[in-house]
Amino acid sequence: MRHVAIIGSGPAGYYSAEALQKALGGEVRIDIIDRMPVPYGLIRFGVAPDHQSIKAVYKRYEKVALSDHVRFVGNVLVGRDVSIDELKGLYDAIILATGAPGDRPLDIPGGDLPGVIGSAAFVGWYNGHPDFAALAPPLDVTAAVVIGNGNVALDVARILSKTPAEFAGSDIVGHAFSALGDSAIRDIHVLGRRGPHQIAMTPKELGELGHLENAAPKVDPADFPPEIDDALLEPGQRKSVTHLRNFTMLDAAKPKRIHFDFFAMPVRIEGDGKAERIVVEKTELDDKGSARGTGETYEIPCGLIVTCIGYQTPPIEGVPYENDRGRFANSEGVIGDGLYCVGWARRGPTGTIGTNRPDGYEVADKIAADIGGAGGRKKRRPGLDRLLDERGVDIVTFRDWQRIEAAEAARAREGSPREKFILIEEMLSARR
Ligand code: NAP
Numbered sequence: 001m002r003h004v005a006i007i008g009s010g011p012a013g014y015y016s017a018e019a020l021q022k023a024l025g026g027e028v029r030i031d032i033i034d035r036m037p038v039p040y041g042l043i044r045f046g047v048a049p050d051h052q053s054i055k056a057v058y059k060r061y062e063k064v065a066l067s068d069h070v071r072f073v074g075n076v077l078v079g080r081d082v083s084i085d086e087l088k089g090l091y092d093a094i095i096l097a098t099g100a101p102g103d104r105p106l107d108i109p110g111g112d113l114p115g116v117i118g119s120a121a122f123v124g125w126y127n128g129h130p131d132f133a134a135l136a137p138p139l140d141v142t143a144a145v146v147i148g149n150g151n152v153a154l155d156v157a158r159i160l161s162k163t164p165a166e167f168a169g170s171d172i173v174g175h176a177f178s179a180l181g182d183s184a185i186r187d188i189h190v191l192g193r194r195g196p197h198q199i200a201m202t203p204k205e206l207g208e209l210g211h212l213e214n215a216a217p218k219v220d221p222a223d224f225p226p227e228i229d230d231a232l233l234e235p236g237q238r239k240s241v242t243h244l245r246n247f248t249m250l251d252a253a254k255p256k257r258i259h260f261d262f263f264a265m266p267v268r269i270e271g272d273g274k275a276e277r278i279v280v281e282k283t284e285l286d287d288k289g290s291a292r293g294t295g296e297t298y299e300i301p302c303g304l305i306v307t308c309i310g311y312q313t314p315p316i317e318g319v320p321y322e323n324d325r326g327r328f329a330n331s332e333g334v335i336g337d338g339l340y341c342v343g344w345a346r347r348g349p350t351g352t353i354g355t356n357r358p359d360g361y362e363v364a365d366k367i368a369a370d371i372g373g374a375g376g377r378k379k380r381r382p383g384l385d386r387l388l389d390e391r392g393v394d395i396v397t398f399r400d401w402q403r404i405e406a407a408e409a410a411r412a413r414e415g416s417p418r419e420k421f422i423l424i425e426e427m428l429s430a431r432r
Pocket of ligand 1: 051054106107147148149150151152153155192193194198199200202205265266291308309310311349350351352
């Protein structure tokens with residue numbers, strides 16, 4: 001029998017567990033350890049609450065979670081409650097599937113002023129992440145800036161634009177639902193440091209902006225290269241660019257506007273004790289396709305700035321780390337010495353949820369080859385439980401989580417807005 005610990009219960013973690021079961025059959029016991037008291041990581045705290053069809057992928061992970069020999073060990077922070085070295089002594093292999101929940105910093109003057117918020121925090125706030133429940137983003141202002149031209153920037157711009165009715169069927173948390181309902185924001189500027197051909201937005205998500213009840217996208221036709229150049233784009237990108245071109249022709253007079261500011265590089269953020277405006281430099285593309293400043297600047301008055309410029313994996317003591325790429329140092333998922341990584345912790349924050357699946361399968365095959373299916377004299381689960389018990393760590397099991405989920409669903413059926421973190425806190429404090 002072999003024993004594997006997977007750190008992180010998001011998509012990469014559950015795909016790895018699924019793959020290990022296929023590779024090692026009944027010869028493997030898997031503990032999925034998560035710092036949060038609830039499973040599914042990015043699915044619960046990252047995917048937008050109005051994208052329920054994407055969130056539905058959790059059903060696949062639930063099958064794995066409920067299968068024999070897989071255990072969820074929630075509310076345990078590796079690096080604080082238990083070290084990597086201790087886990088190495090307990091398990092035959094360890095897979096780091098910790099995702100990339102930290103914001104890449106926006107390194108410009110004024111980037112730390114109140115009102116400047118990273119997307120991990122902002123998205124966590126509207127998704128009920130307990131770390132960001134008290135964020136209180138300034139929504140009493142009339143203009144917001146969203147920095148970045150990826151799908152997260154689209155999520156943030158869309159969530160800031162929707163009417164309360166448009167959140168029907170979503171699982172947005174109550175505090176965000178009411179704050180957004182009272183929001184005074186009317187102009188949302190989405191800043192891209194390059195042009196329409198260089199966006200990192202996918203067509204389905206971009207297309208949604210054309211169908212908002214109260215908000216309309218505004219795109220300047222002068223920002224585009226000649227239309228004939230679209231033929232050179234990869235088909236998905238061409239579709240996205242076609243959406244943008246169609247937005248230039250929209251003539252909808254709606255109360256909110258989503259302005260696409262292309263060739264716009266943030267230079268500094270200014271304000272008296274809080275963000276009041278952002279200074280932006282116009283750019284052009286250099287011969288490598290990177291953004292190069294032109295020296296021409298302009299200002300956008302705004303009280304909320306959400307940076308959506310990518311994420312990074314938090315380092316863990318004892319695990320080699322690549323600072324410049326914000327991920328664990330690894331060679332095709334192998335860190336060394338029984339330690340592996342998958343998903344964003346391995347590759348950096350790119351790709352869709354499904355992109356994490358092959359990572360899990362590749363690493364499971366490597367583990368099967370490295371440790372095989374028989375033998376093993378490690379202390380495994382009982383060893384971990386003893387260690388955590390001695391340290392007073394309050395483990396949350398999958399059964400605990402199912403009770404929270406049932407309570408959340410019951411509240412939602414009664415029409416109460418979801419307050420996920422409150423239910424988690426209630427459960428933990430009732431035990432103390
Ligand atoms: P992303 O796709 O990598 O986009 C990051 C954006 O930030 C890029 O436009 C980048 O511009 C810009 N940027 C980076 N540094 C910057 C700086 N210093 N100043 C100004 N702009 C800067 O990252 P993401 O939006 O965080 O998404 C992460 C991953 O999750 C992606 O694979 C995404 O597709 C996925 N995701 C998918 C969905 C969905 O399918 N519905 C939803 C959310 C996220 P450059 O290109 O010039 O570097």
